[in-house]
Amino acid sequence: MLNLKSVKKQYERNMALNDISLNFSRGKCYGLVGPNGAGKTTLLKIISSIIQDFDGSLTFTEASRANSKEIIGYIPQEICLEETVTAWDNLSFFGKIYGLKGQTLKLRINEVLNDIGLTDKAKHKVSAYSGGMKRRLNIGCALLHTPDLIIMDEPTIGIDPQSRRYIFNMIEKLKEHGCAIIYASHYMEEIEQICDEAIFIDKGNIAENGRVDVLLQK
Known part of the structure; x- marks a missing residue:
């Protein structure tokens, strides 16, 4: 569903x-691995159209919606939530940004709350949430518009085992629904557990790229 060709980005x-x-193809999770400063976040921001000044080409081969940005759900490392209001209010805000409204918006909020395991906390202020709950809500905000490509930039940093399990279960469901997931992580055990393919990047170059089981043998 997505092809990158000869993509380059230089800062001075x-x-x-x-x-x-x-x-990148549908129904697969791609692990993006590399040390700090390797270029992982830059690559994710180019794919998600946050960075638009780069050389090379990026093509969505199946972009059936009017705007290719509509098919992307981007979860950054930083938690982007308004903590003085409830989880429901946060989801409603992001849903409206994506153009959802009325019963469609309410239905999607309830579905997402169930997927992230926060239905019973929907009316609680986010300031009272644990770090893991905030991470899960942060992911939920990016899934409201049912994107086809989900980009996760180290979503499990500092979270509890329960929240990590919810995130992994969500990824499996998204793959079953034909989504493509790009999952950046420092944790190789996560890549082994949930990813079909892995991309190792270092100093802006791809060091290895292929099926996880084959790379593990190497």
């Missing part, structure tokens, strides 16, 4: 990404 003298070519 620093080559953040150097000639990156990748293909």
Whole structure:
């Protein structure tokens, strides 16, 4: 569903990404692995259209919606929530940004709350949430518009085992529904557990790329 060809991004003298070519298909989870400063977040921001100034090409081969951005759900490392209001209010806000309204919006909020395991906490202020609950809600806000491509930038940093389990279960459901997931992580055990393919990036270059089971043998 997504093809990258010869993507390059340079910040002054620093080559953040150097000639990156990748293909992403539906129904798979792709692990993106590399040290800090390797270029992972830059790559994710280019795919999600946050960074638009780069060389090379990015093509959505199945973009059936009017705007390719509509098919993307982006979950950044930073938690982007308004903590003085409830989970329901946060989801409602993001849903309206995506153009959802009325019964459609209410239905999607309830579905997402169930998926992230926060139905019974929907009317609680986010300031009272644990770190893991905030992470789950942060993911839920990016799923309201049923995106086809979900980008997760280290979503399990500092969370509890229960929240990690919810996130992994969500990823399996998304794959079953034909979504493509790009999952950046420092934890190889996570990549082994949930990813079908892995992309190892270092100093802006792809060091290894392929099926997880094959890479593990190497």
